[in-house]
Amino acid sequence: MNNIVQSFKKAAVDAIQAADPTAIQFGHVTSTSPLKILVEQKKELSIAQLILTRNVRDYEVEMLVDHMTEVAEGHSHGYKGKKKFTVHNALKVGDSVILLKMQGGQKYLVLDKEVV
Known part of the structure; x- marks a missing residue:
């Protein structure tokens, strides 16, 4: 009976490995235009294979501000209201990144x- 259980366990593990499950990987940006990321020091991914989160892209955010400008030549003024700001998170050549390989590896x- 123990052999049957072991056979089922091995079959389950083999099936999971064959399905190429999701995995965390690390890579390095080798180009930004077009975007290319080198994974495992051998596989270069192109933009067609990548899904970018907001953490690695420039984006705009609207914020509510209410403050005074610095005094210049004896003058300052209020700065108030909703303002758009650009957050500069775009990838740069040499950046180390954390990737999630989707099931199937495509x-x-x-x-x-990655903070280094």
Whole structure:
């Protein structure tokens, strides 16, 4: 009976490995135009294979501000209301990134930059 259980366990593990499950990987940006990321020091991914999160892209955010400008030549003024700001998160050549390899290995979600 123990052999049957072991056979089922092995079959389950083999099936999971064959399905190429989701995995976390690390890569390095080798180009930004067009975007290319080198994974495992051998596989270069192109933009067609990548899904970018907001953590690795420039984006705009609208914020409510209410403050005074710095005094210049004896003058300052209020700065108030909703303003749009650009958050500069775009990838740069040399950035290390954390990727989530999607099931099947065809697409990679670029989660964030690695802090080194």
